[in-house]
Amino acid sequence: MARIASTRLSRLLTGWSSEGAGPLPRRLADALRELAERGDVPAGTVLPSQRELALVLAVSRSTVTSAYGLLEAEGWLESVRGSGSRLRASGALDRYVTEGRLVSFDARTGTGTAGIADLSSGALPGLGAVGEAVGALTSGDLGGLLVADGYHPYGIPALREGIAAYYRAAGVPTEAGQILVTAGSQQAVWLVAQALVEPGDTVVVEDPTYRGALEALRARGARLVPVGADGADGGDGSGAAAVRRLSAHGRPRLVYLQPTVHNPTGRTLDDVARREWRRVLGDLELFTVEDTACAELALGEGEKDGSGSGGQGDGGGAPEPLVAGLPMASTVTVGTLSKLFWGGLRVGWVRSSPQVVARLAKIKTSVDLSCSVMDQLVAVRLLDRLPEARARRRAELRAQRDTAEALLRSGAPHWEWTRPAGGAALWVRVPGADTETLAQLARRRGVSVVPGSAFSPVDGFRDRLRLPYAHGTAALEAALPTLLECAERAAG
Numbered sequence: 001m002a003r004i005a006s007t008r009l010s011r012l013l014t015g016w017s018s019e020g021a022g023p024l025p026r027r028l029a030d031a032l033r034e035l036a037e038r039g040d041v042p043a044g045t046v047l048p049s050q051r052e053l054a055l056v057l058a059v060s061r062s063t064v065t066s067a068y069g070l071l072e073a074e075g076w077l078e079s080v081r082g083s084g085s086r087l088r089a090s091g092a093l094d095r096y097v098t099e100g101r102l103v104s105f106d107a108r109t110g111t112g113t114a115g116i117a118d119l120s121s122g123a124l125p126g127l128g129a130v131g132e133a134v135g136a137l138t139s140g141d142l143g144g145l146l147v148a149d150g151y152h153p154y155g156i157p158a159l160r161e162g163i164a165a166y167y168r169a170a171g172v173p174t175e176a177g178q179i180l181v182t183a184g185s186q187q188a189v190w191l192v193a194q195a196l197v198e199p200g201d202t203v204v205v206e207d208p209t210y211r212g213a214l215e216a217l218r219a220r221g222a223r224l225v226p227v228g229a230d231g232a233d234g235g236d237g238s239g240a241a242a243v244r245r246l247s248a249h250g251r252p253r254l255v256y257l258q259p260t261v262h263n264p265t266g267r268t269l270d271d272v273a274r275r276e277w278r279r280v281l282g283d284l285e286l287f288t289v290e291d292t293a294c295a296e297l298a299l300g301e302g303e304k305d306g307s308g309s310g311g312q313g314d315g316g317g318a319p320e321p322l323v324a325g326l327p328m329a330s331t332v333t334v335g336t337l338s339k340l341f342w343g344g345l346r347v348g349w350v351r352s353s354p355q356v357v358a359r360l361a362k363i364k365t366s367v368d369l370s371c372s373v374m375d376q377l378v379a380v381r382l383l384d385r386l387p388e389a390r391a392r393r394r395a396e397l398r399a400q401r402d403t404a405e406a407l408l409r410s411g412a413p414h415w416e417w418t419r420p421a422g423g424a425a426l427w428v429r430v431p432g433a434d435t436e437t438l439a440q441l442a443r444r445r446g447v448s449v450v451p452g453s454a455f456s457p458v459d460g461f462r463d464r465l466r467l468p469y470a471h472g473t474a475a476l477e478a479a480l481p482t483l484l485e486c487a488e489r490a491a492g
Contacts, residue, residue, distance in 0.1 A: 266420020
């Protein structure tokens with residue numbers, strides 16, 4: 001029987017203690033029932049023990065005991081001797097447990113959010129260039145596209161060529177036939193998981209890594225094997241060397257990496273680490289997925305952890321993929337315009353061999369037939385404005401990062417972090433605190449924050465928080481006193 005870890009369940013249980021009516025056990029029972037009704041937790045899943053769930057939710061054991069009792073009386077839970085409490089049939093079709101990554105998006109109904117300090121997302125506000133590109137579109141941009149049916153499974157030719165030129169500018173030979181346009185980088189990662197991974201396949205990931213990739217790979221039934229994220233605060237050394245050791249005991253199906261502006265740590269690999277990864281991946285002939293979704297958010301200051309050729313210096317050029325030089329047939333590069341320009345512009349891509357691109361496109365057409373032609377036409381115009389967008393984001397993010405660091409140095413001097421080379425958040429260590437419990441306590445006080453374990457394939461980093469500064473630091477400043485109080489209560 002499948003079990004759900006208390007850490008994952010806690011990330012799905014957002015707002016339960018402050019929403020709804022009745023005593024705390026009733027609210028918890030209702031929240032668990034809603035997860036079952038929505039299929040977020042599949043039927044047959046064994047829930048955590050009462051003691052374990054009480055610890056991570058920062059409530060008394062009697063609260064969980066009463067909640068489980070209510071669910072059992074209502075037919076939603078059954079006790080299985082020697083196995084624990086199992087969720088009964090809910091009509092769910094999913095065979096996996098979601099990570100709750102988009103729970104904060106589910107709550108955006110336009111009501112009931114006043115006064116909440118939302119630190120759950122690192123997404124950036126849109127650039128004015130997007131609106132200008134939309135306003136500049138004319139009937140002439142559609143041109144000959146209107147005479148066809150509007151379906152372009154691989155992407156419109158102008159955009160595929162524009163993305164190929166983007167890589168050529170970085171010194172990586174690329175043709176339009178090696179590009180598949182997707183609805184953002186998340187869809188690209190999902191397509192890769194669907195096309196290249198079978199249930200039970202071993203996939204090597206960094207620890208920590210991007211939550212969306214963990215969700216897509218888990219949904220496919222992959223067996224995730226973590227290696228330390230090189231250069232990341234808390235990493236355990238050379239990830240490439242670890243992969244070489246692991247491969248001696250069994251060949252992984254693929255390796256998923258974020259070498260440039262890693263999410264959540266913000267680090268960028270230096271030249272030495274890149275050469276080591278290329279050597280190991282080439283020697284072992286491992287299929288490699290390089291996710292560069294955040295690469296355009298490099299701060300380009302020539303810092304020690306961000307000055308390598310794979311990053312972006314002050315010249316503002318496109319990032320060179322780590323997989324450049326490896327066989328095209330065994331590599332995929334994921335990219336996007338959504339991180340740099342605006343999340344509402346759902347334009348991402350995959351760069352790989354024409355054969356892999358065709359395989360991914362076949363799956364994609366079964367989902368959405370084709371990306372929006374209008375979004376793609378806007379993206380064609382925005383590609384010409386990349387240098388301008390990089391410069392603006394770089395200036396904004398540097399200032400916001402510096403302000404966030406000064407705020408933490410003053411208000412939380414015992415917290416620890418490594419200055420990020422890019423991205424829109426700090427990866428912070430909160431000594432002595434269980435951040436899963438901290439996050440639960442903070443939510444009851446109106447502060448939404450993501451614990452470090454959400455980024456780990458093995459629920460590690462339970463002393464870390466991701467603290468975004470993408471929208472300025474006002475929310476972080478308002479939330480800091482609450483986070484400090486909750487950290488003290490969550491110390492254990």
